[in-house]
Amino acid sequence: MGRMTTIEEITSSILGDKYYKIHHKSGLTIYVYPKDGFKSTYALFGAKYGSINTTFQKENGETVTVPDGIAHYLEHKLFESEDGDAFAKYAKTGASANAYTSFDKTCYLFSCADNFEKSLQILLEFVQDPYFTDETVQKEQGIIGQEIRMYDDDPNWRVMFNLLGAMYHNHPVKIDIAGTVESIAEITPQKLYDCYNGFYNLHNMALTIVGGKAQPESIIAMADKYLKDAPKKDVHSTFPAEPETVVKDYVEQKFPVTVPLFHLGFKENMQKERLTDKEMAESEILLFAMASGSSELYRTLEEQELINNTFDYEHFEGPCYSSVFFGGESKNPKKVAEIIRAYIDNLLVTGVSEKDFKIAKRAVYGADIFSFNRNESIAGILMECDFSDRELFHYLECIKNTTLDDVNRRLHQQFNSNHSALSVILPLNNA
Amino acid sequence: MNGINRKSVATGVYFNSIKETRFKSVKISVTMIVPLEEKTAPSYALLPSVLTYSCEKYPDTTALNRALSHLYGAGIGGYCRKMGESLGVTLTIAGIDDRYTMDNEKISTELVNMLCEIIFNPKLENSAFCQKDFDQCKRQLLEAIEGEFNDKRGYAISQMVSEMCNDEKYGIKRYGSKEAVENLTVEDLYQAWKNILVCSRVEVMMIGSSDTTLAENIITEKFSACERTLPEIYTEIRKDISEIKTKYESSDIAQAKLVMGFRTSTAQPNDNTLPMSLTVAILGGTPSSKFFLNIREKLSLCYYCAARYDKLKGIVIVDSGVEKENIEKTIAEVKNQLEQMKQGNITDFEIQAAKLAIINGYKSVQDTVSGMESWYIGQMLDKKILTVDECVDILNNVDKETIISLANTIKLDTIYLLQPSEKAKEEN
Numbered sequence: 007m008g009r010m011t012t013i014e015e016i017t018s019s020i021l022g023d024k025y026y027k028i029h030h031k032s033g034l035t036i037y038v039y040p041k042d043g044f045k046s047t048y049a050l051f052g053a054k055y056g057s058i059n060t061t062f063q064k065e066n067g068e069t070v071t072v073p074d075g076i077a078h079y080l081e082h083k084l085f086e087s088e089d090g091d092a093f094a095k096y097a098k099t100g101a102s103a104n105a106y107t108s109f110d111k112t113c114y115l116f117s118c119a120d121n122f123e124k125s126l127q128i129l130l131e132f133v134q135d136p137y138f139t140d141e142t143v144q145k146e147q148g149i150i151g152q153e154i155r156m157y158d159d160d161p162n163w164r165v166m167f168n169l170l171g172a173m174y175h176n177h178p179v180k181i182d183i184a185g186t187v188e189s190i191a192e193i194t195p196q197k198l199y200d201c202y203n204g205f206y207n208l209h210n211m212a213l214t215i216v217g218g219k220a221q222p223e224s225i226i227a228m229a230d231k232y233l234k235d236a237p238k239k240d241v242h243s244t245f246p247a248e249p250e251t252v253v254k255d256y257v258e259q260k261f262p263v264t265v266p267l268f269h270l271g272f273k274e275n276m277q278k279e280r281l282t283d284k285e286m287a288e289s290e291i292l293l294f295a296m297a298s299g300s301s302e303l304y305r306t307l308e309e310q311e312l313i314n315n316t317f318d319y320e321h322f323e324g325p326c327y328s329s330v331f332f333g334g335e336s337k338n339p340k341k342v343a344e345i346i347r348a349y350i351d352n353l354l355v356t357g358v359s360e361k362d363f364k365i366a367k368r369a370v371y372g373a374d375i376f377s378f379n380r381n382e383s384i385a386g387i388l389m390e391c392d393f394s395d396r397e398l399f400h401y402l403e404c405i406k407n408t409t410l411d412d413v414n415r416r417l418h419q420q421f422n423s424n425h426s427a428l429s430v431i432l433p434l435n436n437a
Numbered sequence: 438m439n440g441i442n443r444k445s446v447a448t449g450v451y452f453n454s455i456k457e458t459r460f461k462s463v464k465i466s467v468t469m470i471v472p473l474e475e476k477t478a479p480s481y482a483l484l485p486s487v488l489t490y491s492c493e494k495y496p497d498t499t500a501l502n503r504a505l506s507h508l509y510g511a512g513i514g515g516y517c518r519k520m521g522e523s524l525g526v527t528l529t530i531a532g533i534d535d536r537y538t539m540d541n542e543k544i545s546t547e548l549v550n551m552l553c554e555i556i557f558n559p560k561l562e563n564s565a566f567c568q569k570d571f572d573q574c575k576r577q578l579l580e581a582i583e584g585e586f587n588d589k590r591g592y593a594i595s596q597m598v599s600e601m602c603n604d605e606k607y608g609i610k611r612y613g614s615k616e617a618v619e620n621l622t623v624e625d626l627y628q629a630w631k632n633i634l635v636c637s638r639v640e641v642m643m644i645g646s647s648d649t650t651l652a653e654n655i656i657t658e659k660f661s662a663c664e665r666t667l668p669e670i671y672t673e674i675r676k677d678i679s680e681i682k683t684k685y686e687s688s689d690i691a692q693a694k695l696v697m698g699f700r701t702s703t704a705q706p707n708d709n710t711l712p713m714s715l716t717v718a719i720l721g722g723t724p725s726s727k728f729f730l731n732i733r734e735k736l737s738l739c740y741y742c743a744a745r746y747d748k749l750k751g752i753v754i755v756d757s758g759v760e761k762e763n764i765e766k767t768i769a770e771v772k773n774q775l776e777q778m779k780q781g782n783i784t785d786f787e788i789q790a791a792k793l794a795i796i797n798g799y800k801s802v803q804d805t806v807s808g809m810e811s812w813y814i815g816q817m818l819d820k821k822i823l824t825v826d827e828c829v830d831i832l833n834n835v836d837k838e839t840i841i842s843l844a845n846t847i848k849l850d851t852i853y854l855l856q857p858s859e860k861a862k863e864e865n
Contacts, residue, residue: 100796264587305498368539
């Protein structure tokens with residue numbers, strides 16, 4: 007292929023840490039973050055491919071739409087090779103292995119204290135070695151069907167997907183990650199190969215390694231040995247146009263719960279695929295100022311006994327979508343929504359105060375420093391950064407450099423009460 | 438891991454510290470251990486929430502939270518958990534290490550002071566806690582208790598334990614009962630706070646790069662000022678089972694939750710607790726376990742079926758989410774897999790895989806602050822405190838005969854089932 011492997015060293019003066027970004031000749035981008043003195047090492051091998059990538063162009067130019075839940079199904083099936091199951095191989099190294107599928111990525115991981123090289127070999131080999139037959143695909147329907155039904159019984163999961171259904175007209179983020187018992191019944195080996203061949207090419211993937219054995223030289227040697235050179239392929243997912251409005255502003259479901267649950271979402275009008283580091287940092291500070299335990303909003307809701315310590319908020323962002331969620335348990339979700347909407351409408355007029363901003367900035371900065379404690383969290387954020395064109399250490403600088411004006415500008419981009427929806431789970435006997 | 442430095446600093450009070458520069462943060466926790474009693478459990482369950490809600494110095498909860506936010510988002514935590522037939526009431530503070538503040542501020546001293554304010558100087562009114570704050574925390578604890586049913590998996594496990602140990606202290610919920618929490622008063626809570634400071638086993642743990650002298654001095658001074666005595670900390674181990682108990686409940690859920698409780702004759706201070714944890718891991722603790730490979734992978738009976746062992750009580754809990762038509766088959770298969778172990782049908786691969794997985798977990802706990810904290814706090818009621826390397830050696834030396842003989846001491850006691858009601862089945 008004639009490509010060369012190149013290495014960039016990226017350092018943080020704030021943390022005194024560094025990592026290496028390796029552009030491997032195979033096409034894969036590899037991040038290596040050494041953690042001196044750590045006993046364990048964590049590796050994450052991911053494809054920029056999740057539940058929302060249901061419509062895409064195949065190599066021959068043909069546009070296909072695949073069944074809902076196929077990315078997650080593929081994740082389960084990839085563990086099987088002709089010579090056995092990856093878990094059985096990891097059992098011989100002692101590594102703790104797993105995988106997960108989210109809206110926009112599929113990741114395979116392990117963490118180990120001993121036998122790092124052997125475990126990395128297993129990871130690189132099985133992810134590059136699909137093996138799907140009618141029989142093995144058929145067999146998985148039972149287990150995944152049960153996983154789907156387990157989530158059907160999870161009110162926290164339902165309250166969120168009901169909200170996404172109320173907020174998004176067309177974007178596939180509204181579809182359950184695992185699909186439905188019906189949709190997964192349509193999955194065939196050929197469809198799995200179509201998805202695999204499209205998205206699991208090294209140019210559309212990243213490998214992040216963090217821990218005591220994260221050393222660039224040895225990892226490049228392993229990559230040279232186990233990565234199969236891949237021709238550069240552009241895989242193109244298409245997302246239908248999404249209006250800025252919501253589908254409906256209220257949705258409820260009766261459920262066997264004792265305490266009602268709610269999720270209130272505010273939809274941002276996304277004009278581009280992903281937000282920048284700077285915008286993400288501004289949002290994090292903004293939301294802390296608005297709704298953390300240090301905020302007026304939290305105090306008001308708690309004093310009126312409308313929320314409890316399950317109350318939380320989240321910036322939910324991915325390819326072509328960005329929303330803010332407030333959620334938790336409440337005896338009166340409609341009242342909570344009314345108060346939050348009124349609070350935001352008022353905030354849009356007054357703006358966040360200097361005092362609230364300063365406290366929020368320090369707290370968010372501290373929280374971000376904390377996230378560098380764990381191998382697992384660094385590896386996950388490095389992967390997210392690669393897929394969204396952001397940079398780990400730059401994000402911390404962005405937090406440090408954010409101004410009150412930035413946060414108030416972001417407030418206006420992110421919030422419009424007319425584009426919000428409330429999802430509620432009510433107890434069955436609730437009249 | 439650097440060694441733990443352990444000192445007795447007052448009657449029944451131990452100051453433990455681990456000097457670590459690998460982390461970006463510092464954490465200090467104070468765990469006060471008291472016997473689990475029906476009468477006092479409700480107060481102890483509420484106490485950590487009220488202590489972390491406000492204090493004399495920051496009488497308003499928003500002001501307290503803002504002070505913590507200003508300390509770079511330092512977090513205080515308060516929780517209460519069962520440790521065998523004891524309760525551990527823990528108060529913690531965690532903040533970023535002084536090396537990473539924006540303007541080279543030193544916040545570690547403030548963190549120690551803040552934790553002591555929370556524990557020793559609560560907001561009081563006439564020898565009782567502040568009524569308004571108490572009411573707010575009590576409401577939230579009651580809502581948490583009501584909300585337990587929302588998490589069906591956790592609810593089912595809790596119901597099984599209550600049924601299995603209905604005439605033992607272990608069967609008492611960490612908060613006693615909902616009714617008892619409803620009846621709590623500000624005076625009850627004040628008594629509980631007074632009691633726990635003078636009559637408890639206290640384990641302080643500090644992990645980070647900061648100097649420990651200040652924390653040690655303040656904590657020594659505060660507890661030395663109390664006239665302290667030590668409570669009797671003891672867990673009853675029952676070995677005999679007269680008949681297998683069953684309890685069935687139903688709800689409008691899609692998938693049944695099956696929980697099976699077993700007794701073993703092995704619990705602290707017995708030396709065999711580590712070999713027993715290996716035995717239970719082979720049965721159902723890892724992706725190479727008998728349950729995972731047979732019940733999930735080979736027979737597709739359920740998405741999860743896991744076994745865990747409580748070394749303080751000597752019981753094993755198996756929990757699973759199963760479709761209604763597979764319930765009987767799953768119960769039979771759980772029994773069958775245990776029977777296979779009793780008869781010695783265990784491969785070298787199964788033993789080795791479980792050892793490697795457990796050892797990997799042990800070694801990895803040294804890489805997180807919370808992992809190290811729970812490694813040591815989890816052993817505070819054990820006969821002897823062991824390092825990771827000591828545990829690894831013990832595990833590596835467990836042989837197949839020991840595993841078989843331990844498997845033969847595992848006996849089924851209770852089967853609990855939360856099953857879908859007929860109505861829910863028709864709708865699906």
